[in-house]
Amino acid sequence: MKRNISLVKGTHDIHGAEMEKFEFIIEKFYSICRNFNFKSIQTPILEQQDLFSRTVGEQTDIVSKEMYSFLDKGEAYICLRPEATSSLARFAASNYQSGLLKLITHGPMFRRERPQKGRYRQFHQINIESIGEKSPYVDFELILIAKLLFDDLGIKENKHRLLINSLGSKEDQIKYAYELKKYLTEFKIQLSEISQSRLDKNPLRILDSKDPKDSEILVNAPKISEHLSEESKNYFNQVKKLLNDNKIKFFEDPKLVRGLDYYSHTAFEFQTNEDKRQNAILAGGRYDNLISMISSRDIPGVGWAAGIERLMDLISLKDEKSESDKKILFAVQDESYLNNNRILKQIYSLRYNHEVRVSKNIKKLFSYADKNNFSFILLIGEEEFKNKKIILKDLKNKNQKSFEISKFELKNEIR
RNA sequence: GCGGGUGUAGCUCAGUUGGUUAGAGCGCCGGUUUGUGGUACCGGAGGUCGGGGGUUCAAGUCCCCUUACUCGCCCCA
Missing domain, CATH: 3.40.50.800 (Anticodon-binding domain)
Structure with missing residues (x-):
């Protein structure tokens, strides 16, 4: 008897009823976004490894240990993309002309993690990006679209919540990181091992820690909201006002820092309370410095991504x-x-x-x-x-x- | 990288304190007198019990190793 060929670890076939959900999500997403004049794009799954080292960040887990990368015939370091925003930024860096470049895409992403429920090595995302202008309305519009998508998918209000925060400008972040580091250094020995190692490299990430010891120490830590410049504060207030005016409920979470290095100002995340572990289903934020990390141009942008498999777990299709x-x-x-x-x-x-x-x-x-x-x-x-x-x-x-x-x-x- | 759980038919799983030729449901194929439907009845094919080693008169069952899957930790969508 021949041995069956099995799936590569962390990958899965999507078919039947699951595939109907998959297509349903993509169709809803595209149809909403088209009404906001977004244009679809497909970028390669293969990219230069350097793209992600420079944008996502060398120190992040995604780049440091989860990338599928290889030396292509001894010529260049190539990888399977772990996320799409960097690719769209690469595109914008050479194709942006003026006004707002509004892009949507979807496709497979690859991260070599230990697979588990709602977490795969090849998974799929939908992505949306507004590139070219820095304006609270643009940030709001993207969050609104996310909200409309949840509505259209039939994901009820009581099953999810929106968390937002402002990470401020690059200058705000540098100042705040200094203050935070100063505070945390006093408790250095009490911090978890990982947090200790982050103290020098990227203290902001410590805010994300779920370690109970760390959380205790963080209660009295300086908050980024207290270290924002007037300009950054006003910007964030305007975003919040737009959300309130449009009856979009949100929770301000001063500890929300996205796991990628390129974010600034508005950061947001939709979480589900259905699953405590993989609760992040849609996340994004503003990235005004991203494009300058990979090109000589300086173009602001904002965007989000949602995990299709995670959305699939939250919806049920009626027998049509x-x-x-x-x-x-x-x-x-x-x-x-x-x-x-x-x-x-x-x-x-x-x-x-x-x-x-x-x-x-x-x-x-x-x-x-x-x-x-x-x-x-x-x-x-x-x-x-x-x-x-x-x-x-x-x-x-x-x-x-x-x-x-x-x-x-x-x-x-x-x- | 670190823990827990599970690997028995194509699929979902039983298999009792170790004891003859390893079972069920679903699916598949065939039949229940002529060429008409989700039902019922009868029959059939299909398994190196994940792999290797050990204990024993005897191992699907107990022990060790290994591997795959799965659920968690970390991190993320």
């Missing part, structure tokens, strides 16, 4: 039996009856949803039609073939009629 109300099974008792068949040709040209099936056993043809939810069966058995006839049976109301093949017009019978 209306899938096709006129699916036809074209059934014959002998393969040769299919040759030069004028009714099959009608099916092709009229684009009927159909399937062709051959079996000597008529009972099996009917039971196949039944099990697979066909609404009509077109049957040519031995007898019909001899007499140049065809049977049409409506499987819902069980009406059956016989026709001369030469005169049969499908469009008159099934509309």
